[in-house]
Amino acid sequence: MPFAPPVPALQPSSPQARRLMGNDEIAAIFDDIADLLDIEDANPFRIRAYRNAARTLRALSFGLAPLITRGESLPKLTGVGVDLAGKINEIVVTGDCALRQRLQSAVPPGLVELLSIAGLGPKRVKHLYHDLGIATAQQLCQAAEQGRIRHLPGFGEKLEARLLKAVQEGLAKERRWPLAFVEPVAQRMTEYLRQMPGVEIATVAGSLRRLRDTIGDIDILVAAGPSVDVSGHFIRHPDVTRVLAKGRTRASVLLGSGLQVDIRVVKPGAYGAALVYFTGSKAHNIAIRQRAQKQGLKLNEYGVFKARECVASATEDSVYRALGLVWIVPELREGRGEVEAALAGRLPGLIELNDLKGDLHAHTRASDGRNSLEEMACAAQAAGLHYLAITDHSRSLRVAHGLDTDRLLQQIDQIDALNARLQGMTLLKGIEVDILEDGSLDLPDDVLGRLDLVVGAVHSHFSLSSRQQTRRLLKAMEHRYFSILAHPLCRLINERAPLNMDLPAIIKAASARGCCLELNAQPQRMDLFDIHCQSAKEQGVLISINSDAHRSADFSCLRYGVAQARRAWLEKQDVLNTRSLSELKTFLRNGGNGVI
Template sequence: MVVQNSDISEVFEQIADLMEIKGDNPFKIRAYRNAARTIGGMPHSVADMVTQGEDLSTITGIGKALAQKMEEIVATGTHSLLHKLKEELPADLLLMLKIPTLGPKRVKALHSKLGITTLEELELAARAGKIRTLDGFGVKTEQGIRAELERLQTTEQRLKLVVAEQIATVLTGYLKELPGLSDIEVAGSYRRRKETVGDLDILVARDREAPIMDHFTTYQEVERILMKGETKSSVVLRSGLQVDLRVVPHRSFGAALQYFTGSQTHNIAIRSRAQKMKLKVNEYGVFKGEEQIAGRSEEDVYTALGLPYIEPELRENRGEIEAALDNRLPRLVSLPDIQGELHSHTTYSDGLCSITEMALAAQARGYEYLAITDHSQRLTIAHGLTVPRLRQQLQEIDYLADKMKGIVLLKGIEVDILDDGSLDLPDEILRELDIVIGAVHSKFKLPLSQQTERIIKAMDNPLLHIIAHPSGRLINERAPYDVDMDKIITAARDRGCFLELNAYPDRLDLNDIYCKAAKEMGVKIAISTDAHSLRDLDNIRYGLGQARRGWLEPEDVLNTHNLENLTKLLQR
């Protein structure tokens, strides 16, 4: 059994949820949630660390007790505490938490006051109008619960990209242990960096005969073999993810990679162009009559069709072929373009690391600047900063400015946007900051017009620079709130504001469609990790994948600018 980081993170999240439903110690609950976030965002495997005998308590925010629990999870796939909590509470209470309007406190109320223990009982209570009678619920909440229950029954189950990446990394590492393989690639929506992945398509070319299919189908995470052949096999992993493995000849590897990367609509357009050129293109190559004229590499495939290479993230048939023909393909933003981080948290609010630790980690990545943007006072659950505590932090940043070499610390805040569009801190203190990020953390169910005006009113304040995670969605967990994003983008352009692409893998917000719309309106995007720990800074790669899907070039991104230009851009 291979335990992924996402498995450990999920166990800790479930422990925290069940403890909160029970009403346990809030500090313990927070420790489990922080650990879940830390482990879920780590780029390397905790299971590998255990195998190599590394001390897990050296991970920031992980003490000896949590490290021991992680070792148990790696060994067994679960934890005795989670098993104990599940025995004490009905199993469906965890499923109820997948409904965006239901946090642990509301699930506790439903269970204790209405005796609800299953999703079926929840649906019956909603239909009978019983939920609206509870304090803090109401008619709209009840209607929302019904709607979400219907959505959960029909939604296709897709894994978040970060989870699929962890699975793919371990599996491809396992496949590479077999001698004689080369050119191994994961294709499909995974390679196009879509925010969720339905299955994995793995392509392999081999230099000599090797028992690849036996090796693949005996992988210890395989739960079920759907089919096994000489050139293609399909399995379902313990995670529920289907994986297809195809073995292709070297001469066809590029054509197969292009074909299985997709998207389907992109490939249809490619085949249509080939037909007009009296060519045939498929997973085996590009053919003129019976002669294969391209296929060893993807570049050769596109060249044979009279096109420059089209990056995988662009292959959604959203104008990329027309842009290629007109020599208008974007030079997509990449990691070397990023000059700094504009959204980070420290131990002053709900971060796991000190200002110094975050600064040194950003400096190690070659960043020129790091914005310290802890939460404002309204977000009490995250120990948001009051004016006196913010001033204390500003003094520490001033002190560190004389000590830190090679990186500049920007004074900032992630300030709550209140119901009426006002900001959670007075202008007097906001004027002292280099960067102000506005965020909606409450009242997600406001009507579309009211939610939209709320955010636009916040942008009316000339001290606000960036709107964080603009749609509020959590992938597979919470739907976006009702907001007119076209109006938000237009308002940002008219007011000289910027929008964030939050790179945290559960958010990836803005989505790719609105990133492209912002680009076309001339609104720059801040690709930010919303880092709460040192390792969270690595999540920039997920944001870059989303940005590339949105056609963003370096000039479209706020934090590709050096500090001098950034300072000018932030002067509204």
């Protein structure tokens, strides 16, 4: 059944008919509503509904506005009920949403400006406004100069200094976007270009092709003949709101979401060399150019040259072979020794998504998830997994309706009963237990001892000093039932900076203790960083790639975690949840020190 009634088709004379609103623009309005609701201290489930809907819209492969303008009903969308579907209709028809306008009028205008400053999300803006009366950038600057901000929860002296610098220099939020946000946009843009007659190839390049966790802008490389007006076709894409530059072989535009997209057009015969060059990174390009020079060759975006003769250009593989190298996957092209490893035959056999046998961090509606135990089990199985750890929040995280002892024991019984019925899928009994300020865990040992695994996480007191935070985590990891440190940095992209702690000491302790570190694949987290995962691998610490799923659709996020792991040079054996269920249980029973 459709979720919203059809609306009358827009007339050609209306502004919306001239340029249809993209999914990203609709999602951005939902994000604004969520931020403003957060500042107002609204119901957290209502806030999350808007954020989840925004994520759903950005992941769609088709535009909603064309459906609405044709008077068609919206299809069933994950996390989008009748109310939100109605707001999507409203946004497409009017260009805005009455709820956002009302919320904006209810808060001082300066608060919206504060949200654009790097390091400030709605929760911090709320503290600034309610605790210190700060409602403008000027007031923020004054308070920071007076040292009044550092004492607020979640701030600290270092963040205060960064905010002061950002305001003084007039810096807006750094324009880097989560990988999961950018990827579907890039897919739509490249597909649009591929459908143009005369275009032979169109593919993403730059940091997106290297699958970095955050992306500054989208780079697309197009192979086409000189008579094909690729740039002219590109700037007519319905999501384009502003043309920054246009030429015969290149163009740059801004989308309604604020994301910049650049294209470069090359002759098909030079496509391989251009793809190497525009994929980067800069450090990798320098390394392979130096390799070329040592061989008496010249390498640039047009090909590999010996004197004036082009000896390779059509494919990436031919370019690398001309340099005496095997093809290097884009994720490794960061100038971290990949060229030397290729020469020595030591490139890793990187982990693949289908290597994952299970997911060790997921939530149900018993805490702050959206689905039942059985629904999450079925979704995990549909995603190709064989086991799933249910790790709802513990009691201290009240905003997430965390489980106390009695509710957790009831869930243990429910999991046992469900496992008796499931075929091809096993649920593991776990908990995402809060690591309290003193490093103790939020539930007693007699309960934790009944679980298959314990995932420990920090959800409060983010502003402790590095020494205090490190001591807190080390104490938690010493606990005999502790299995995995979840999202160790606690960062939220563009909202919360990583914890101030001694991460090398944490990795060293994990190695000695035999516990694991999580690579959290949620798009707003992507935590740990690739370099940290690589450091953990070097010290024998296993990484657990988890979705932190709060709804059945979230298992699709695992691929982003795998991308991060590949950038960290991780192989199948470096990841805990590539083990079979029996191997995993042996590992967990032995506290991480068992031989698998």
